[in-house]
Amino acid sequence: LLQEKDVEEPLFELEMVLLENDVALPVTDEIIARMRRDLVGRHRKIGASVDDLVVSTLRSALCGVLGEGLDLSRYIREHERPVKILFTGVNGTGKTTTVAKVGQYLQTNGFTVVIGAGDTFRAGAIEQIRTHADRLGIKTIQHQAGADPSAVLFDAVQYAKAHDIDVVLADTAGRFHNRANLMNQLDKIRRVMKPDLVVYVDEAVAGNDAVIRADEFNKAVGTDAVVLTKADMDPKGGAAISVAHTVGKPILFLGTGQGYDDIVPFEPRAVVNELLGDES
Amino acid sequence: MLDNLGTSLKDAVKKLAGKTVIDRAAVEELVRDLQRALLSADVNVKLVMHLSQTIKQRALDEEPPKGMGVREHVLRIVYQELVRMMGSPGEVALEPQTILMAGLQGSGKTTTTAKLARYFQRKGLRVGVICADTFRPGAYDQLKTLCDRISVPCFGDPKEPDALKIVREGLPKYRKLYEVIIIDTQGRHALEENLIEEIVNINEISHAEHRWLVIDAALGQQASEQARRFHEAIGIDGVLVTKMDGTAKGGGALSAVAETQSGIVFIGSGETIDDLERFDPDGFISRLLGM
Ligand SMILES: Nc1nc2c(ncn2[C@@H]2O[C@H](COP(=O)(O)OP(=O)(O)OP(=O)(O)O)[C@@H](O)[C@H]2O)c(=O)[nH]1
Ligand SMILES: Nc1nc2c(ncn2[C@@H]2O[C@H](COP(=O)(O)OP(=O)(O)OP(=O)(O)O)[C@@H](O)[C@H]2O)c(=O)[nH]1
Ligand SMILES: [K+]
C-alpha cells in the first residue's frame, strides 16, 4: 500500500514542474491535492516504481482537465449557416491574428468566410485586420474608427446571410475584465450578433492571471471554446491547463507563430507530452 | 503588483508579534506564505526559492539589533531582500537620448512608445518616434495615429520591409531635429533567432543610450528566460511593465529585472497615452507590507 510519505517527494517534484511551467498556483494545488488523495492507500504492484505511478496518474489527470478539444469544421457542418464566432480576450493576446489564421484554416477546409472588424477602438486595429483579410482574400465588414462595434458585427452577420457565407469571424478590441463598461459593451455585442461560439483567446505564456481573467470573461459573456496563442514562445505553456481547468471548455487551437499557417487543432496528449516528456 | 502579498504576509507576521526569541516554526510559516504570495504573483520559481531561503537563513542567524522586536527584525529582512530583488528604479534623464524598445509580441511596445513620447514632451523635450516595425500589419498606422494625437512626428514607411533601412534613414534625420528619439520595434521572442539578430543590428546601428524591455504584467515563468535572451542580445538597462490596470501582479517583470540586473523604469496602467507612471519600489514595498 502507498503511504503518504512515499508520494511526498515525487509529488513535490511534480508540483515544481507544474509551477515552473505556468500552471497557476491554485490549479496546481488542486491537482496535487487530488493526486495525493487518489494515490495514498493505492496498491502498488511489486517492482513498479512510485515515480512512474505518480507521473502516469498526473498524465491522466491533466488529460482529463484539458478535455478532447473541438473539431471546428465538424461543428460548422453540423450547424445552421452562417456560424457566427465571436473572439474575446484581454489586450494583446492575439485575437486579431487568430481571426486571420482561423479564416485561412476555414477557407482551406472549404468554407466561405467574412470578417467583422469589431475593434473600432485601438489605433491601427482596422488597418491591421483589413490587411490580414485582404492578403487572404477574405471580405471585411468595417465601419469607421470609434463606431459602435455591435453595429459593425451586426452588419457582418447580415452580409453573411445575404451572400450565403458559411462563417462570420468577429474580431473585438482587447479589454480588461475589471472594466465594467468595456465588459458591458462586449455583452451588448453578444446580444446583438448572437454568436454560436464565443471563443476566448489567451496566450500560453500568461501566468497566474490566466485563471482570474478566464473566469471573469466566462462569467461576464460566457466562453464556449478557447484558443491559446504564442505556444511557440513556450511549448510547455501550462496556461492551457489553468484556463481549461477554470472554464471547463474545449480548447480549439494553439497558435504557434505569426504566420497564417501557425495554428494547430488542439491535442491534449501533445500538450501533456510537452509538459511531462513523452510516454515511455 | 504583488498586492496580495500585503494581507497574507501580514497574517504570518502577526504570529511573530510579541515574541522575544526567534521561533523557527513561525519563521518557516512566514517563509511559506511569502513563497505562495510570490508564486501567485508570477515571480520566477527558482528566484522565489532562493529568496525565501535567504530570508529564512537571515531571520534565524542574525541577531535582532538592540531594542528591535523579533517581528520588526524579520519584517526588515523581508523588506531588504524584496528591495534587492526589485533593483533600483531605472534612471530617466531629461536630456537628449535614443531609446530602443524591445519585447515579446503584444507586450505593449507601440502603446508605451507613444506614452513615453508624451512623457518627454511634457518635460519640455523635443521628441520624435521611429517605427521600425515593418512586419505587423497596421503597425505604422497604429503608431502614427497615437503620435498624431500628441503632435509628435513619426518616421516610417509601411511599404518598406527592411527595418534597418528605416532606422538608417530616419535616425540621422531625426537626430538633427529632435532631442529624444524612441524606436519602436516589432515583437519577437527568445527562440526567433533571426529576429533577435535583427534587433542586435538595430541596436548596433542606432547606438541607443537605452534599451528598454517591455513586459506584460501577466507574463508568467517565461519572463526570466525571455529577459535573459534579450539582455544577452542587446543589454537591457530598464524594464517597462505594462497592463498594470488589470489584475496581474507583475512578478514576471520583477523576474526580468533580476535577470537583467536593471530596474523598472515606468509602469503602464491603461490604454490611453497618459496612463504611464514612474516606479517607486520603496513606497511600493512599504505599502505592500503595511509598514
Ligand atoms: N509568436 C507569436 N506571436 C503571435 C501569435 N499570435 C499572435 N501573435 C502576435 O502577437 C501580437 C499581438 O497580436 P494581435 O492579434 O494584434 O493581438 P490582439 O489580441 O488582437 O490585440 P488587441 O486587439 O490589441 O487586444 C502581434 O504581433 C501578433 O503577430 C502566436 O501564436 N505566436
Ligand atoms: N489596459 C492596458 N492595455 C495596454 C497597456 N499597454 C498596452 N495595452 C494594450 O495592449 C495591446 C497590445 O499593445 P501594443 O502596444 O500593440 O503591443 P506591441 O508590443 O507593440 O505589439 P506587437 O507590436 O504586435 O509586438 C493593445 O490593445 C494596447 O492598447 C496598458 O498599460 N493597459
Ligand atoms: K500579451
Ligand SMILES: [Mg+2]
Ligand atoms: Mg486585435
Ligand SMILES: [Mg+2]
Ligand atoms: Mg507594436
